[in-house]
Amino acid sequence: MKFIVCRLLPLVICLITLTSCWSSKELNQVAIATAIGIDKSDDGYLLSVQVLNPGEIVSQNPTSRAAVTTYRTTGGTLFEAFRRLTVEAPRKVYFSHVQKVVFGEELAESGILKTLDFLSRDHEMRTDFLLVIAKDTKADELLKILTPMDKIPASKMVSSLEMSEKNWAPTHTVKLDELINTLVGDGVEAVLTGINLKGDPEIGIDMKNVEKVDPPTTIQIGNIGVFKGDKLVGWLNEDESKGFNYLQDNVESTIINVPCSENSASVEVVNTNTKLKVQLRNHIPTITATVRIEGNVGDVECSTDFTNPKNLEDLENKVENDVKDKMEKSVKAAKELNSDIFGFGTLLYRSNPNEWKVMKKSWDDDFQDVEVNYEVHATIPRLGTITESFQRKGDD
Amino acid sequence: MKRIRKLGERRRKRSNVNEQTPPSSHNVSSFHFSLKKNIEHIQKTLGESSDIVIREFKAGVDGSMHLAVFYTDGLADKAMVQDFIIEPLMFDIRQSDLTSDAFQNKSHLDILKTFSIASGDMVPIKDFDIFFQHVLSGDTAILIDGDAEGVAIGSRGWEDRGVNEPTSQTVIRGPKDGFTETLRTNTALIRRKIKDPNLWIETKTIGAKTHTDVALIYLNGVVEPELVDEVRERLSRITIDGILESANIEEHIQDETYSPFPTIFNSERPDTVAAGILEGRIAIVIDGTPFVLLVPALFVQFFQSSEDYYQRFDQGVLIRLLRYISFFLALLTPSAYIAVTTFHQEMLPTPLLISLAAQREGIPFPALIEAILMELTFEILREAGVRMPRAVGSAISIVGALVLGQAAVEAGIVSNAMVIVVSITAISSFVMPAFNMAISVRILRFPFMILAATFGLFGIILGLIAMVLHLCGLRSFGAPYMSPMAPLIMNDQKDAIIRAPLWSLSSRPAFMSENKTRNQTPSPKPDSK
Numbered sequence: 014m015k016f017i018v019c020r021l022l023p024l025v026i027c028l029i030t031l032t033s034c035w036s037s038k039e040l041n042q043v044a045i046a047t048a049i050g051i052d053k054s055d056d057g058y059l060l061s062v063q064v065l066n067p068g069e070i071v072s073q074n075p076t077s078r079a080a081v082t083t084y085r086t087t088g089g090t091l092f093e094a095f096r097r098l099t100v101e102a103p104r105k106v107y108f109s110h111v112q113k114v115v116f117g118e119e120l121a122e123s124g125i126l127k128t129l130d131f132l133s134r135d136h137e138m139r140t141d142f143l144l145v146i147a148k149d150t151k152a153d154e155l156l157k158i159l160t161p162m163d164k165i166p167a168s169k170m171v172s173s174l175e176m177s178e179k180n181w182a183p184t185h186t187v188k189l190d191e192l193i194n195t196l197v198g199d200g201v202e203a204v205l206t207g208i209n210l211k212g213d214p215e216i217g218i219d220m221k222n223v224e225k226v227d228p229p230t231t232i233q234i235g236n237i238g239v240f241k242g243d244k245l246v247g248w249l250n251e252d253e254s255k256g257f258n259y260l261q262d263n264v265e266s267t268i269i270n271v272p273c274s275e276n277s278a279s280v281e282v283v284n285t286n287t288k289l290k291v292q293l294r295n296h297i298p299t300i301t302a303t304v305r306i307e308g309n310v311g312d313v314e315c316s317t318d319f320t321n322p323k324n325l326e327d328l329e330n331k332v333e334n335d336v337k338d339k340m341e342k343s344v345k346a347a348k349e350l351n352s353d354i355f356g357f358g359t360l361l362y363r364s365n366p367n368e369w370k371v372m373k374k375s376w377d378d379d380f381q382d383v384e385v386n387y388e389v390h391a392t393i394p395r396l397g398t399i400t401e402s403f404q405r406k407g408d409d
Numbered sequence: 410m411k412r413i414r415k416l417g418e419r420r421r422k423r424s425n426v427n428e429q430t431p432p433s434s435h436n437v438s439s440f441h442f443s444l445k446k447n448i449e450h451i452q453k454t455l456g457e458s459s460d461i462v463i464r465e466f467k468a469g470v471d472g473s474m475h476l477a478v479f480y481t482d483g484l485a486d487k488a489m490v491q492d493f494i495i496e497p498l499m500f501d502i503r504q505s506d507l508t509s510d511a512f513q514n515k516s517h518l519d520i521l522k523t524f525s526i527a528s529g530d531m532v533p534i535k536d537f538d539i540f541f542q543h544v545l546s547g548d549t550a551i552l553i554d555g556d557a558e559g560v561a562i563g564s565r566g567w568e569d570r571g572v573n574e575p576t577s578q579t580v581i582r583g584p585k586d587g588f589t590e591t592l593r594t595n596t597a598l599i600r601r602k603i604k605d606p607n608l609w610i611e612t613k614t615i616g617a618k619t620h621t622d623v624a625l626i627y628l629n630g631v632v633e634p635e636l637v638d639e640v641r642e643r644l645s646r647i648t649i650d651g652i653l654e655s656a657n658i659e660e661h662i663q664d665e666t667y668s669p670f671p672t673i674f675n676s677e678r679p680d681t682v683a684a685g686i687l688e689g690r691i692a693i694v695i696d697g698t699p700f701v702l703l704v705p706a707l708f709v710q711f712f713q714s715s716e717d718y719y720q721r722f723d724q725g726v727l728i729r730l731l732r733y734i735s736f737f738l739a740l741l742t743p744s745a746y747i748a749v750t751t752f753h754q755e756m757l758p759t760p761l762l763i764s765l766a767a768q769r770e771g772i773p774f775p776a777l778i779e780a781i782l783m784e785l786t787f788e789i790l791r792e793a794g795v796r797m798p799r800a801v802g803s804a805i806s807i808v809g810a811l812v813l814g815q816a817a818v819e820a821g822i823v824s825n826a827m828v829i830v831v832s833i834t835a836i837s838s839f840v841m842p843a844f845n846m847a848i849s850v851r852i853l854r855f856p857f858m859i860l861a862a863t864f865g866l867f868g869i870i871l872g873l874i875a876m877v878l879h880l881c882g883l884r885s886f887g888a889p890y891m892s893p894m895a896p897l898i899m900n901d902q903k904d905a906i907i908r909a910p911l912w913s914l915s916s917r918p919a920f921m922s923e924n925k926t927r928n929q930t931p932s933p934k935p936d937s938k
Contacts, residue, residue: 028863037751037865039776040769045754045762067767109755110762139755168759 043107047081048167049142050152051128052117054087058128059117060094061085061153062106063167070164079220080164083156091131108135112167113143113174114189115152115208121238121245126196133189140189143171146238146245148207155210158217161228170208170232177234182267182282183254184234196243199373200358204257207235207248241352249346256343259336260302260355262287269308271331273315280332280393281311291360293368298361299384304336306391313402320400325393333389344385353380439536444475444554450537451479460484461544468498474517475554479540484547486566493527494549494562501525517553522560526551530563542620565593572598575677575699578842580716587677592622592696595679599626599692602683607631615644621652622696626682631689633923639886640691640704655695655702662704664884669852671845672885674706681715689922705886705921709893709905711846712736717908725908733906735837739850742834743780744861744869746826751776752865768824777862779823783831784854786813791835888920 050061062084069080084101088094098106114132116125132138147155156166163169177184184206195203210232216222217230237254239247249257258264264285270277284307292299310319310328317324347354358376362369372379441447448463455461460482468474476498480490498521515523522531534540534550535558544550547565572594575587588595596610607629614620623644627637643662652658659673660666676682677699682692685703693702712732717725749756750765757765772779790809797805817823834854841847853876860868883890893901898919903909915929 037862038754040750040754040762040766041772043754043766045759045766047759065763065766067763068770071764071767107754110759112759137755165763 038105038107042104044102044104045110046106046108047110047112047165048115048156048170049108049111049113050083050115050117050147050156051091051120051125052151052153053120053123056087057089058091058094058120059085059087059151059153060091060098061156062098062102063156064102064106065165077220079159081159081166083153085153091128092135095131108137109139111138111142112171113145115155116144116146116205117152118146118148118150118207118245120152121146121205121240124243126243129189129193129196133193143174143186143188144192144205145170145174145187146205146207148209148235148238148248150210150214154214155208155232158210158214158230158232159220159223160232161223166232170234173234174206178263179265180267182258182264183236183251185237185254185258185261185263195356196240198356198359200353200360200362200369200376201356202352202354203240203243204237204354205240205245207238209233209235239347239350239352239354241350246352247346247350249343252339253343253346256336256339256341257347257354259285259287259304259340260289260343268311269332269335271328271335273313273317273328273331276315278310278315278317278328279312280308280328280391282306282308284308289355289357289360291357291364293361293365296368296372297382297384298357298372298379299386300357300360301386301388302340304340304387304389306332306336306389308332308391308393309395310393310397314404316402316404318401319396329391329393332391332393336389336391337387340385340387348381351377351380357383440540440552440557440559442555442557444477444552447552448477451540454537454541464495466499476517476521477552478549479544479552480549480564481544481547484545484567485549485564486547489564489566490549494551494564497525497527498551516556518556518558518560521551521553526560526562528562528564532561534559534561542614546620569594577677577844578681578714580678580714580719583716583719584678584680586679588679588682588694588699588701590697590699592624592694595694595699595701596624596626598679599683599686599694602679603628603686608686611641613644615647615649615658616652617648617650619651619653619697623652623658624694626686626692626694628686628689631687631917631922631924632691633689633921636689636691636705636886636921640693644693652695652697654698655693655700658693658695659702664886668879668883669849670708670880670883670890671711671843671849672706672883672890674703674710674843675700675845676703677701678715684715684718688917689924705888706890707885707888707892707918708880708883708890711843712841712906713908714842718911722908722910729906729908732840732842735840736846736850739834739837739841739847740853741857741869742830742837743784743854744857744872745866746830747776747780747858748861748865748869751862765824765826768826771821772824773822775862776827777858779827780830780858781855783817783823783827784834784858787831787835788851892920893918 044064045067046062046064048063050063052059052061064082064084066078066080066082069075069078084098084106086094086097086101088097095106095108116128120128133140158166160166160169163172174184174186178186185204187203187205192203192205195201210217210230212228212230214230222228222230235248236251237249237257238245239249255264255267262285264282267282269280269282271280284305286305288303290301290303292301310325313319317328319325319328344355353376357380358369358373361372438450441450444465448465451461451463462480462482463477464479465475465477468476478490478495478498522533532543534543540550540559540561543561547567548561549564550559550561552559569591570589572586572589574585586598588598600608600610605628609627609629611625613623613625615623625637625640625644640662644658647658647661649657649661655675659675662673664672674685676685682701682703686692690703690705693704695702712729714728717729720728750769754762769776774782790805790813794802794805814828818825818828838847838850841850857869857872860872862868864871881889881891881895889896892898893905900916901918904914904918912930915927915931916925917927919925
């Protein structure tokens with residue numbers, strides 16, 4: 014026994030003391046970053062990091078200090094900028110809980126590929142954050158805006174992005190792996206959702222912004238930005254963004270507004286399913302998009318009687334036309350920007366690899382010739398909790 | 410580990426050497442023919458102890474029989490000694506003529522034995538050693554002048570606690586009787602549950618000074634005969650002055666001293682012990698303690714309560730699973746907390762991390778120190794709660810709950826999360842029905858915390874691997890400690906981590922019984938028409 018103790022004890026002591034809790038970091042020695050903003054600057058990158066002030070977020074009796082702090086540094090490479098943060102931040106900035114990365118529009122226009130290497134290489138990054146573009150502004154500006162409800166602006170942005178993607182459809186959340194795949198992959202171009210800054214940024218950085226019922230400066234989820242290569246080349250509008258998501262089978266639920274006699278009615282889409290098929294006719298790819306949509310009558314602001322199957326069928330046709338119209342618009346917009354954001358090229362590669370080898374080089378031109386046929390089937394099985402509209406009662 | 414085992418063996422050998430020199434407490438000597446000399450010797454040996462009653466008188470019509478009655482005041486049943494020993498001797502014999510023909514060829518002792526003493530429990534005694542053993546155990550001895558032999562009459566009857574509800578391993582449904590400090594009562598309690606002629610009780614005396622009665626109880630024909638031999642052999646190896654509790658025996662016969670895990674099961678409940686005997690285990694009942702040992706013991710046994718079998722089987726399953734969960738909670742909660750908050754912050758959901766980080770703001774200690782501080786405080790509180798006089802119990806709970814819990818958090822010395830962690834650990838450790846397994850967990854928690862603070866989850870996993878390896882290497886009286894998991898015995902899984910319906914438990918556990926088949930209704934379903 015003594016022998017074992019004599020041998021083991023020094024080893025154990027060395028193990029515990031010499032390793033000195035290698036790479037351990039106490040929670041009160043790290044600053045948790047929730048958002049990273051990357052902008053272009055004269056000497057490389059302007060990095061802004063939104064760091065949490067945890068005490069302020071969960072505190073029962075909050076003080077007037079802000080819940081987040083934004084630090085800003087510059088650097089020739091992204092990593093250098095990240096490490097330079099230590100001169101600003103009092104603690105080691107901890108990046109595992111970054112929820113989103115914002116690219117300034119200027120940077121996005123000049124290319125984002127170089128910045129992605131560090132984001133995916135660094136071991137601390139969890140790579141499940143969302144990537145967005147600060148539309149018409151700098152990422153730095155966006156990260157300084159305080160938001161009501163959610164004390165952490167980054168999680169506000171992430172949750173509204175996710176909510177709007179689920180329930181409204183013209184937005185699309187992109188994570189790092191998807192972005193890299195679309196950036197480096199052949200036959201597909203990247204998209205990123207834009208974030209708008211509404212109001213005066215000067216007011217937005219003040220606590221007064223969140224003290225008001227109607228905050229003067231807010232952050233809004235915008236539409237989809239289209240990349241060509243790693244450069245931002247343009248934006249889709251709301252309809253086009255929605256069309257893009259229909260084509261990509263990204264829509265979970267949305268509202269489709271259709272005219273209905275003198276006024277309009279809304280259909281709540283509860284389920285969609287899109288299948289893309291590619292066929293070659295005379296070396297011209299033809300895409301057939303089959304969209305199945307299931308929806309409920311959500312809002313009837315006209316006197317049409319939807320208990321009549323004929324009217325319901327009519328409504329279904331209108332929904333089909335609306336969806337088709339939006340998809341057409343988005344394909345048109347993509348063709349104008351000459352960016353194959355739908356991944357038609359990948360589709361072609363999968364079905365006709367040999368053809369793709371030839372077309373690959375001239376895909377920029379060939380993409381313009383791609384024909385898309387739309388087959389939309391809408392079904393509206395439910396009318397909601399009431400059947401007839403109140404307006405009809407009034408008419409009788 | 411092997412080395413440790415060898416060392417243990419060496420130590421055992423050394424103690425065997427000690428065994429050779431006999432304990433020379435008093436000389437083995439036979440009685441004198443003279444009663445007077447005998448009494449003198451007895452008084453001298455006992456140092457004229459005040460609790461030894463020596464009643465000397467003459468019996469027979471002519472008073473020709475000179476005899477003395479010896480008993481220990483307090484241990485012997487006084488009324489019994491009076492009514493059935495002294496009275497017949499003094500009065501009945503006085504009336505009879507000892508010189509008459511009927512008694513002609515008989516010694517005085519034979520006359521006493523045959524005609525006078527109205528007791529079923531009587532043994533002849535030939536020397537002082539046996540004499541003292543009997544008298545000091547509560548029996549009454551009679552010595553007669555002119556006879557170098559006496560008799561001891563069973564008259565044991567002292568004040569005892571009576572059969573009460575056990576204070577440990579309590580159940581909601583199930584028998585409420587518990588063992589007492591008296592060996593005879595305890596064997597009776599078991600016999601009352603198993604009225605089978607094959608329930609054999611072997612008694613021996615251990616302890617050079619205490620002469621404690623130890624009984625082996627087993628079901629002949631069910632128990633593995635080698636197991637009985639092994640237990641006998643290990644018990645016979647014990648040379649010790651005193652056995653005051655079954656733990657004294659346990660420590661001498663357990664397989665592994667240097668292990669935090671108990672390899673012998675103990676219980677205060679006759680039903681638990683009876684169930685063990687029915688499975689082919691051996692119960693070791695020790696006089697003077699209500700805790701009865703049961704060997705061999707398996708790891709899973711410490712997670713089983715007799716109530717598992719008294720409630721419906723689905724509840725039994727749920728509650729057993731709960732115990733395993735709480736075992737891991739009690740073992741790993743503080744270390745997992747330390748590991749996650751100091752090494753693997755990325756594993757936590759962001760809102761939880763923020764909440765934890767906010768609590769850690771301003772805490773002056775690293776998480777390890779904080780955890781050890783709180784765990785230590787709790788252990789002290791618990792120990793104090795067990796040892797202190799009952800009357801001051803409420804003071805401890807006030808100090809514990811308010812001062813240490815709330816005030817420490819408010820003063821910013823520990824975080825709220827740590828208080829929660831310590832509480833869940835504490836409560837979980839009370840879930841285990843076997844207290845000695847709960848103590849193992851208490852001990853192991855601290856090394857795990859240090860491992861977690863040094864290597865994070867990696868350290869915890871290393872620790873767990875080491876623990877499982879150690880557990881798999883343990884044996885209890887020949888049975889692998891981790892069976893039926895390691896080695897895997899599919900048939901025994903029915904009554905290990907889960908508890909299958911009773912009708913499906915048709916075999917006894919492996920490694921402890923020679924007769925595997927149990928009488929069990931194959932299926933309880935009534936015949937369907």
